[in-house]
Amino acid sequence: MTEHTGQAGTSSAHSATQDAVALRAVGKSFSAHTVLRDVTLQIPARRIVAIIGASGSGKSTLLRLIGGLDTPTDGAVNIDGRAVAQYDPRCAFAFQEARLLPWRTVADNVALGLPRDEDRARGRTRIGELLELVGLTEFAGHKPKEISGGMAQRTSLARALARTPSVLLLDEPFGALDALTRLRMHDLLLDVHAAEPTTVIFVTHDVDEALVLADTIVVLGKEEGRPGATVLQTVSPSQQRPRSHSDPEFTRLRQQLLAALGVQLRSEA
Amino acid sequence: MSQHHSAAGAPEGAPDDVTHAGSGAAPGTAAHGHATVASGAPGAAGPGSGTGPGSGRARRSGRRRGPVVLLGLLVPAALVAAWFWSTAAGVFTPVQLPPPQDVFTAAIDLIERGQFFQHIGISTQRVLLGYAIGAILGLAVGALVGLSRLSDVLFAPTIGAFRAVTGLAWVPLLALWIGIGEDSKVTLVAIGAFFPVYTTVAAALRHVDAQLVEAGRAFGLGGVKLLLTVQLPAAMPSVVAGLRLALAQSWLFLVAAELLASSMGLGFLLIDSQNNGRTDRMILAIVLLAVLGKLCDSVFALVQKRVLDRWT
Numbered sequence: 001m002t003e004h005t006g007q008a009g010t011s012s013a014h015s016a017t018q019d020a021v022a023l024r025a026v027g028k029s030f031s032a033h034t035v036l037r038d039v040t041l042q043i044p045a046r047r048i049v050a051i052i053g054a055s056g057s058g059k060s061t062l063l064r065l066i067g068g069l070d071t072p073t074d075g076a077v078n079i080d081g082r083a084v085a086q087y088d089p090r091c092a093f094a095f096q097e098a099r100l101l102p103w104r105t106v107a108d109n110v111a112l113g114l115p116r117d118e119d120r121a122r123g124r125t126r127i128g129e130l131l132e133l134v135g136l137t138e139f140a141g142h143k144p145k146e147i148s149g150g151m152a153q154r155t156s157l158a159r160a161l162a163r164t165p166s167v168l169l170l171d172e173p174f175g176a177l178d179a180l181t182r183l184r185m186h187d188l189l190l191d192v193h194a195a196e197p198t199t200v201i202f203v204t205h206d207v208d209e210a211l212v213l214a215d216t217i218v219v220l221g222k223e224e225g226r227p228g229a230t231v232l233q234t235v236s237p238s239q240q241r242p243r244s245h246s247d248p249e250f251t252r253l254r255q256q257l258l259a260a261l262g263v264q265l266r267s268e269a
Numbered sequence: 270m271s272q273h274h275s276a277a278g279a280p281e282g283a284p285d286d287v288t289h290a291g292s293g294a295a296p297g298t299a300a301h302g303h304a305t306v307a308s309g310a311p312g313a314a315g316p317g318s319g320t321g322p323g324s325g326r327a328r329r330s331g332r333r334r335g336p337v338v339l340l341g342l343l344v345p346a347a348l349v350a351a352w353f354w355s356t357a358a359g360v361f362t363p364v365q366l367p368p369p370q371d372v373f374t375a376a377i378d379l380i381e382r383g384q385f386f387q388h389i390g391i392s393t394q395r396v397l398l399g400y401a402i403g404a405i406l407g408l409a410v411g412a413l414v415g416l417s418r419l420s421d422v423l424f425a426p427t428i429g430a431f432r433a434v435t436g437l438a439w440v441p442l443l444a445l446w447i448g449i450g451e452d453s454k455v456t457l458v459a460i461g462a463f464f465p466v467y468t469t470v471a472a473a474l475r476h477v478d479a480q481l482v483e484a485g486r487a488f489g490l491g492g493v494k495l496l497l498t499v500q501l502p503a504a505m506p507s508v509v510a511g512l513r514l515a516l517a518q519s520w521l522f523l524v525a526a527e528l529l530a531s532s533m534g535l536g537f538l539l540i541d542s543q544n545n546g547r548t549d550r551m552i553l554a555i556v557l558l559a560v561l562g563k564l565c566d567s568v569f570a571l572v573q574k575r576v577l578d579r580w581t
Contacts, residue, residue: 087487099481099483101502
């Protein structure tokens with residue numbers, strides 16, 4: 001991704017086939033209101049990409065466009081060189097809220113994610129593996145109201161993984177969790193990615209979370225005097241994971257990203 | 270219909286057993302008669318959503334149901350006692366209010382004549398038949414209007430207008446069109462059962478959590494699969510609440526049907542006894558209607574509890 005670290009929009013479209021996700025001049029408006037404008041991004045396969053931005057900067061909208069939950073007003077979104085379809089089967093979505101079916105057990109909720117044509121016996125094995133992966137094996141028979149918020153998010157993550165997606169889309173998946181659960185979920189996401197390296201795109205408003213997890217961080221925001229948000233900058237930390245908060249690069253990028261989001265920290269100036 | 274009107278519009282109330290759970294520490298405050306009152310507004314209130322799921326479940330299991338049921342019999346027993354006392358003391362003449370033992374004798378008399386179970390049987394048959402037809406139609410039309418915007422715009426105003434017509438108003442017309450046989454009575458009961466089911470099903474399906482539906486779609490569900498996997502199960506508690514309401518309303522409409530044109534049934538017993546000045550039989554008919562209606566509702570409450578356990 002190093003060739004894309006500068007201003008997005010300057011990057012060429014020559015690599016459309018080797019990139020897992022490619023957005024070309026994507027815009028999205030709701031009636032007269034422009035949310036996104038001229039978003040061009042290329043994301044190579046198996047990367048973890050964070051989308052950050054102030055609230056209302058169209059982060060979730062961008063993620064929904066990639067997953068085919070919404071259609072762009074302008075431009076094109078491609079996955080593996082082919083246009084994204086409505087509710088694209090190549091993507092799996094984990095929503096901000098777990099959105100589990102309350103009448104189904106944890107295992108049956110995960111089963112909802114299985115591809116429609118999945119063989120039944122193989123599906124069951126897969127659910128077992130996924131529950132193991134997210135540490136919910138002993139809660140397989142519980143209903144959503146009987147588990148904690150963190151467990152529900154893990155179920156939601158397992159459901160998304162059950163789809164064996166080429167692109168895993170996570171919309172602020174850890175936003176509603178307490179700080180400790182959140183840290184555990186970060187480790188879990190990295191473990192999952194190591195075990196099944198798919199392309200992961202996640203939305204967060206937390207700069208630290210982005211810096212800990214992502215290969216590349218995309219900053220969305222508004223440019224002076226123009227409607228709608230676009231890519232302000234992309235940043236790719238060189239530091240290997242697990243990343244230390246005290247590393248000089250971490251501190252430098254943190255300030256850079258916060259500045260891009262319009263936050264000036266007096267304590268760290 | 271009017272007393273059920275508001276409840277049909279608000280199917281999301283707390284089921285009676287949850288109310289029990291709220292006062293679980295003092296079972297005495299949750300008399301069994303309460304179930305009748307709450308039956309107007311049963312539905313999905315997420316029983317375990319408040320506190321810990323385990324504790325809610327344990328409290329709802331109703332291990333102390335026996336004493337609660339006995340407590341619920343207190344008021345009826347007091348009523349019978351007051352009835353007994355007032356008639357014995359001569360507060361009412363026997364024509365105004367015959368004593369309980371006269372009503373009991375009237376029941377024995379009807380049993381000996383072989384009419385007692387005939388009246389009950391035919392009335393029950395009319396209710397069950399009409400209820401089944403009305404409920405199935407209510408489910409179908411409610412699903413149509415609840416799921417399709419177009420059908421909603423097309424049909425909802427008309428159905429709403431018909432709903433405003435009281436049950437009794439249909440009786441002369443039904444007699445003219447269908448005759449005074451069984452068909453017209455079953456039809457009237459079906460009309461009574463239709464509207465609560467229609468209203469709750471349509472509302473429940475229209476208000477299924479849009480986020481759940483989107484999640485279903487995002488995982489590749491659509492059409493009938495989406496309906497069966499997400500929408501119907503989500504609407505299930507409300508649907509069952511509507512079905513329960515409809516069963517209660519079926520009994521109300523039954524009496525309307527039998528009052529005007531019939532030769533059998535509890536409604537007929539009522540009007541026939543009025544014509545013959547048999548107040549004891551009139552009271553017997555009313556007691557029977559109350560007991561049968563309550564019995565039906567109680568059986569349904571058990572079903573509803575199971576459904577709520579399963580689908581929430």
